[in-house]
Amino acid sequence: MKAVKYCGVGHLEYIDLPKPKAQAGEVLVKILYCGICGTDIHAYSHPGIFDWELVLGHEAVGIVEEVGTGVTNVKVGDRVAVGPPGDCGNCYSCNTGHPNTCAHAFFDTLGIGPGTQGAYAEYVLSKHPQNELFLIPEGMEWEQAVLFDVIGVGFHGVRRSDMKVGDDVVVSGCGSIGLSVIQAARLAGAKKLIAFDPVEEKRALAIKAGADYALDPGKEADLKKAKELLSHAGGAQVSFEAAGHPASVAQCVELTMAGGQVMIVGSDGRAYELVSAALGPRELDLKFTFTYTKEEIHTLFELIAMGKWSTQVYTVEKAPLSEAIETMEQLSAGKLTAARVLLTP
Ligand SMILES: [Zn+2]
Numbered sequence: 494m495k496a497v498k499y500c501g502v503g504h505l506e507y508i509d510l511p512k513p514k515a516q517a518g519e520v521l522v523k524i525l526y527c528g529i530c531g532t533d534i535h536a537y538s539h540p541g542i543f544d545w546e547l548v549l550g551h552e553a554v555g556i557v558e559e560v561g562t563g564v565t566n567v568k569v570g571d572r573v574a575v576g577p578p579g580d581c582g583n584c585y586s587c588n589t590g591h592p593n594t595c596a597h598a599f600f601d602t603l604g605i606g607p608g609t610q611g612a613y614a615e616y617v618l619s620k621h622p623q624n625e626l627f628l629i630p631e632g633m634e635w636e637q638a639v640l641f642d643v644i645g646v647g648f649h650g651v652r653r654s655d656m657k658v659g660d661d662v663v664v665s666g667c668g669s670i671g672l673s674v675i676q677a678a679r680l681a682g683a684k685k686l687i688a689f690d691p692v693e694e695k696r697a698l699a700i701k702a703g704a705d706y707a708l709d710p711g712k713e714a715d716l717k718k719a720k721e722l723l724s725h726a727g728g729a730q731v732s733f734e735a736a737g738h739p740a741s742v743a744q745c746v747e748l749t750m751a752g753g754q755v756m757i758v759g760s761d762g763r764a765y766e767l768v769s770a771a772l773g774p775r776e777l778d779l780k781f782t783f784t785y786t787k788e789e790i791h792t793l794f795e796l797i798a799m800g801k802w803s804t805q806v807y808t809v810e811k812a813p814l815s816e817a818i819e820t821m822e823q824l825s826a827g828k829l830t831a832a833r834v835l836l837t838p
Pocket residue numbers: 530531532551552642
């Protein structure tokens with residue numbers, strides 16, 4: 494079968510691999526679409542994300558082709574989402590309701606850790622089907638289901654925040670994660686929801702996703718407008734950083750009220766400075782968020798199936814698996830702006 498292997502920064506290879514076979518406890522899935530995650534793009538562009546070789550791909554959908562003995566959660570022919578949240582079920586994080594920060598299993602799951610083979614491929618072998626495979630509800634399109642990673646991160650970020658119904662909210666960055674934060678904050682009852690993005694098309698999508706205002710962070714007049722709009726001394730109760738950019742972190746800090754919270758959702762590994770003199774007297778809370786849980790994916794699939802979560806706001810483009818290398822090159826150079834590019838084996 495064909496697959497795309499990550500061999501280091503700026504280096505992908507389109508290779509042949511033997512088609513895997515499902516042994517006891519394993520499931521073989523034929524891949525229909527695999528999204529190119531921002532993490533994959535960062536790994537292609539910068540060192541420090543994956544320090545090992547692997548077949549990328551941790552957000553895919555496909556059809557169950559083989560089921561090993563002992564597997565109970567899926568059967569041959571099932572439509573499944575194939576995803577990354579690895580949890581061992583035994584550690585402190587898993588036992589205290591935070592399986593997404595499990596210290597043991599994350600790197601064992603698909604297309605993430607050393608020795609994993611992800612879904613930039615015609616087939617993927619799931620060794621932990623209970624953790625990695627989610628049934629796609631009847632009637633949900635493949636193109637909707639494959640967005641679970643994009644949506645899950647924003648959804649979890651809002652659930653992990655202290656945001657309450659009636660709060661003013663700032664979202665900095667209106668890429669796919671930002672659009673998910675906006676939808677989740679809208680569902681959770683935000684009062685004024687102010688989004689920021691330097692790109693006009695992304696601001697238009699932010700309004701479509703439920704933001705009340707979409708402003709340009711590069712314009713002084715827009716920052717002034719945001720401060721006037723926010724009810725409490727120029728600050729939101731909660732700001733969400735979803736751009737993965739140091740300047741966006743600083744802007745979130747600036748636009749959060751005393752006693753408010755800054756949620757870091759979009760960090761891409763770059764360092765940023767926080768000036769404590771500006772933070773201390775305002776007693777700001779700074780909180781981080783990481784991926785999502787299985788339960789959240791099940792909830793999200795139900796919300797999408799019920800029409801309560803729009804997948805229309807995410808722009809999607811498709812590219813054949815054989816063109817993964819050129820596509821990654823374009824993504825890394827910022828020449829493709831779709832919320833998700835889906836590889837089609
Ligand atoms: Zn991802």
